[in-house]
Amino acid sequence: MLETLDASCCESLARITSSIGSLVSLQYLSLQRCPSLRDIPDSIGKLASLTELDLSGTGIEKLPESIGSLVSLRCLSLSSCYSLREIPDSIGKLTSLTELDLFLTGIEELPESIGSLRMLETLIASYCVSLACIPSSIGSLVSLRHLSLTGCRSLRKIPDSITKLKDSGCRILGDRRIFPDQSI
Template structure:
């Protein structure tokens, strides 16, 4: 089933019927090897839609929309969705009547979303959020409605200027990527609640001047990338990260000194520090020199 770009408007009713139907299309016999997958195959200037469920006792729902020209989005979405992937989502928010309590993954890269979390809560089952390159996203709000979130990708959100301190309630978050958020000025002031965080990527956040003081309490942290930021110093608590394996501070041109506690990074194997430490700056900071592999 294919819907040409020119004839898309005349088929909106059929599209809505597809999304609201019980199984997203004509039901086919279920076998272990061939789950039901009504699809619109991707072609240039064609709307691609996939709504299917694998063969399992508890059906899962998937909705994938790509290459679609739907300037006003959709008025409704099925509440049974488990995975929602909509590249280039055109609206500022999701439909007001959409109840996403069963949603496991939200993938809306290149969207027009302005705020996250969205104004639809709670999202107790949500584990993955991908909003990278959503150029209208300006800030993040309270995260209390998604306690099981594990992956958060906000890369390339160039208007994002603040990450709410409430992010520390995400105890199960393992990956946080904010790469190339060039207007990010305020990163979370407190992060010690991120007990499961393993990867933190802030590279390319050129306006970010400070890392959280309690960063050393991220006991699971393995990788940190703060390259290309405007940080002037590392928090003294960073020496508590005994499990940290990789740290990149490449092109941190404003970084003038390192805390003596850096010597406590016993597991550090991959350190990329491309800076010029002026001797006088080190004297003023009254911090000891620490040799790190480059």
């Protein structure tokens, strides 16, 4: 049974077939640096054993709602997915997720459901230049130890609930213009 699939750096890989959902023992899937890959099939939600998904540097424009079915997922890397504009609400169902890397994505807001990620320890959203909104539910991330918002030039205001994170020992990195009254 296949547990690891690494298709990194396949520059001409443009499509993943829905049969990927039949790899039920798959724990690690890397499609990083496959810039021609624009779509992830819904069947990815059938990969119940998947613990790490690396889509960094792909051309994906959206994640399927079925991503929320990956209940064993601990690490989701979407860094440098410039065309990715939104994160589906179903991400809040990823109860095992400890690391979410959104560095250099085109996301415009984080979904309210992100507050349901009680195991999340690291959230990297640096240089998401279109990120304009962070929900107040972010204060519910009780396990968060590292939050990076550096270079998010569209972000004008952060929710007051973020002080809960700081008070619980979370290291927050960001620009002074969005954290004017706080030492970060």
